[in-house]
Amino acid sequence: MKKTVLLKAREVTVHFDTIDGTLKVLNRANLDIYEGEVIGIVGETGSGKSVMAKLILGILPMPPARVVSGQVFFRDGDLLKMSPKERQVLKEKVAYIPQDPMTSLNPLFPVGSMLIDAIIWKRSNRSLGRYLITRRFGPSRREAAEQAAGLLDKVHIADPQDILYRYPVQLSGGMRQRVLLAMALIGKPELLVADEPTTALDVTIQKRILQLIQEKVREEKLSSLYITHDLGVARSLCDRIYVMYAGTVVESGPMGAMLEKPLHPYTVGLLQSIPKLTGEPFDGIPGQVPDYIHLPSGCRFHPRCGEPTRRCAMEEPEILEVEPGRFVSCHRISSGI
Amino acid sequence: MGKPLLKTQDLCKYFFSRKWSLPSLQSRVITVKAVDQCSFELYLGEILAIVGESGSGKTTLGQSIGRIIDPTSGKVWFDGREITGVQGAELKGLRREIQMVFQDPGSSLNPRHRIDDIIELPMKIHLHFSRKERRERVKELLTLVQLAGELMPRYPHALSGGQKQRVGIARALSLNPKLVILDEPTSALDVSVQAKILHLLSDLRDKLGLTYILITHNLSIVKNFSDQIIVMYLGRIVETAPTALLFQNPLHPYTRALLSATPVITDEERKHIPAEITLEGEIPSPVNVPRTCVFFSRCQEKRESCAGMPNPDLEEVESGHWVRCPFALHLSGKAAA
Numbered sequence: 001m002k003k004t005v006l007l008k009a010r011e012v013t014v015h016f017d018t019i020d021g022t023l024k025v026l027n028r029a030n031l032d033i034y035e036g037e038v039i040g041i042v043g044e045t046g047s048g049k050s051v052m053a054k055l056i057l058g059i060l061p062m063p064p065a066r067v068v069s070g071q072v073f074f075r076d077g078d079l080l081k082m083s084p085k086e087r088q089v090l091k092e093k094v095a096y097i098p099q100d101p102m103t104s105l106n107p108l109f110p111v112g113s114m115l116i117d118a119i120i121w122k123r124s125n126r127s128l129g130r131y132l133i134t135r136r137f138g139p140s141r142r143e144a145a146e147q148a149a150g151l152l153d154k155v156h157i158a159d160p161q162d163i164l165y166r167y168p169v170q171l172s173g174g175m176r177q178r179v180l181l182a183m184a185l186i187g188k189p190e191l192l193v194a195d196e197p198t199t200a201l202d203v204t205i206q207k208r209i210l211q212l213i214q215e216k217v218r219e220e221k222l223s224s225l226y227i228t229h230d231l232g233v234a235r236s237l238c239d240r241i242y243v244m245y246a247g248t249v250v251e252s253g254p255m256g257a258m259l260e261k262p263l264h265p266y267t268v269g270l271l272q273s274i275p276k277l278t279g280e281p282f283d284g285i286p287g288q289v290p291d292y293i294h295l296p297s298g299c300r301f302h303p304r305c306g307e308p309t310r311r312c313a314m315e316e317p318e319i320l321e322v323e324p325g326r327f328v329s330c331h332r333i334s335s336g337i
Numbered sequence: 338m339g340k341p342l343l344k345t346q347d348l349c350k351y352f353f354s355r356k357w358s359l360p361s362l363q364s365r366v367i368t369v370k371a372v373d374q375c376s377f378e379l380y381l382g383e384i385l386a387i388v389g390e391s392g393s394g395k396t397t398l399g400q401s402i403g404r405i406i407d408p409t410s411g412k413v414w415f416d417g418r419e420i421t422g423v424q425g426a427e428l429k430g431l432r433r434e435i436q437m438v439f440q441d442p443g444s445s446l447n448p449r450h451r452i453d454d455i456i457e458l459p460m461k462i463h464l465h466f467s468r469k470e471r472r473e474r475v476k477e478l479l480t481l482v483q484l485a486g487e488l489m490p491r492y493p494h495a496l497s498g499g500q501k502q503r504v505g506i507a508r509a510l511s512l513n514p515k516l517v518i519l520d521e522p523t524s525a526l527d528v529s530v531q532a533k534i535l536h537l538l539s540d541l542r543d544k545l546g547l548t549y550i551l552i553t554h555n556l557s558i559v560k561n562f563s564d565q566i567i568v569m570y571l572g573r574i575v576e577t578a579p580t581a582l583l584f585q586n587p588l589h590p591y592t593r594a595l596l597s598a599t600p601v602i603t604d605e606e607r608k609h610i611p612a613e614i615t616l617e618g619e620i621p622s623p624v625n626v627p628r629t630c631v632f633f634s635r636c637q638e639k640r641e642s643c644a645g646m647p648n649p650d651l652e653e654v655e656s657g658h659w660v661r662c663p664f665a666l667h668l669s670g671k672a673a674a
Contacts, residue, residue, distance in 0.1 A: 202620075203390075203595065204390060204594060204616045205619060230528075230600055231602055232599070232600025232602055270528065275558050276601075276603070276606055277557055277584070277601060278605055282532050283532055283536070284528075284530060284531070284532030284533035285529040286533075288499065288530070
């Protein structure tokens with residue numbers, strides 16, 4: 001069965017120009033999302049996961065960010081070469097669930113009014129004049145309210161009519177995250193980008209939000225890009241994962257195979273760092289993520305790698321397909337050690 | 338076993354606030370029972386883990402013991418003497434023996450103080466050391482937590498999260514305490530750093546003969562790190578047992594649900610936790626704690642008789658294993674079948 005590619009990023013390199021110097025954040029990162037697939041990007045803080053997501057969403061502030069090279073295709077159009085207008089329209093197809101449900105909703109408005117505004121804005125084809133008229137007059141406001149209630153119902157919020165008139169402070173963290181998910185579903189998106197949506201939540205609530213996202217992905221035939229630092233969460237949700245370190249995708253492949261037999265030393269280290277319920281010994285990775293101005297030469301991971309070879313410090317490793325669909329970028333693997 | 342280092346009996350912490358109703362200008366007092374009747378014992382050199390969701394009162398319990406806040410009622414014994422309600426010089430002496438490490442290393446260090454001043458401050462307050470002696474001790478402490486001496490003149494913002502938490506630990510150890518209360522010491526850190534900090538803490542315990550109270554929501558850490566576990570829900574202890582026993586045979590429905598929601602990496606780990614249990618709803622508000630079982634609203638195993646019964650007492654079902662659920666043993670029988 002041949003799957004259609006929804007999003008394809010090729011050799012994307014992104015730099016940030018700051019007063020201190022150029023931050024070379026993304027380094028030739030590749031990413032493929034097929035239709036109906038849930039992809040995970042896993043990595044530590046500062047590994048460039050969010051930059052990747054924001055680039056896809058088109059909300060990366062440029063400047064300071066600058067795309068040096070590479071392409072990002074959504075279906076057939078190159079996102080990086082589109083006119084702002086085309087880009088705007090496409091944004092509807094890519095929805096976003098932000099990280100922190102506490103700060104992502106405006107505390108001054110009831111959640112319903114935010115949902116209704118977004119619905120009317122979409123219906124008035126993003127024209128401000130028409131938006132203001134429909135908002136004030138016409139029957140569509142009531143319709144929009146009904147649609148908003150329907151959306152809240154879709155994310156399993158009990159009594160949606162009542163919740164529409166509540167302010168974010170009156171809702172719990174899990175509820176807020178559901179409202180944000182409902183908001184993301186307004187535009188009938190094809191791709192759902194979720195940036196650590198459950199890190200601020202308790203495990204029992206997290207589990208239900210994950211189940212909900214899974215359910216919506218299936219029902220609405222979405223594809224999803226899920227960013228997380230928790231491999232356990234990624235395991236329960238994703239079909240394939242990309243492991244990022246210091247702006248490079250060091251390893252990618254199907255979830256199960258990856259966790260069973262990690263190849264890149266960073267993935268190995270990351271898996272070993274997690275305390276296990278089986279009580280196996282665990283150990284961290286020495287050192288810390290390098291700063292993006294003074295990057296190490298060659299492989300960006302070599303100063304923290306347990307067994308670097310001489311080549312590691314000198315040249316960047318190429319991306320190698322070790323098995324179908326399984327990519328690693330490491331000198332040790334490519335030279336067969 | 339000998340005498341316990343720390344013993345609490347019916348420790349309670351209530352928060353009171355006044356709510357005015359406008360037309361009649363009458364007020365009523367609202368009581369939030371953050372910690373309700375918590376009794377436990379902690380022996381020298383042991384690690385006691387307090388787990389629960391946010392809002393379960395685990396931090397308040399830790400702070401009541403560390404006397405950051407004063408408990409409302411109940412008794413506390415430390416090292417053989419009663420310390421309930423001690424004040425003045427006696428309290429100052431107690432602070433030397435009980436120290437805390439806080440959750441967010443970013444905000445628990447004063448951004449306007451240098452690292453050496455931060456670690457030195459407790460010694461300035463409590464010990465009659467000369468300036469030179471204090472500096473020596475700061476150097477000693479930095480080596481102890483595996484930080485380089487050149488960090489001494491830096492400010493917290495120049496340090497990474499893991500380094501900041503090490504400074505927090507060094508500060509807590511500066512007075513040679515007997516008991517250290519660790520309030521979610523690694524929840525703000527990456528997994529690779531988390532593993533390093535946990536190893537450091539366990540080395541320090543062996544080296545200095547410390548006793549820890551570990552407050553966390555991560556059950557994988559608890560499994561690998563602690564000797565004794567307290568599971569809290571809505572301010573009450575719902576289950577307490579030695580670690581091995583609790584993971585082998587979790588009895589309270591809440592503990593089982595919490596365990597089943599823990600994200601895991603391998604199928605091997607899955608075997609160590611109960612099958613899928615998904616909790617409905619969220620932790621109720623502690624303002625009006627029901628008179629029935631605190632977990633009644635979310636319990637998956639509730640019986641009709643539960644509704645009429647007052648909150649059950651902790652019962653000892655095996656040696657050292659206490660559960661607050663009259664049907665606990667029945668549940669475990671079902672799980673075995």
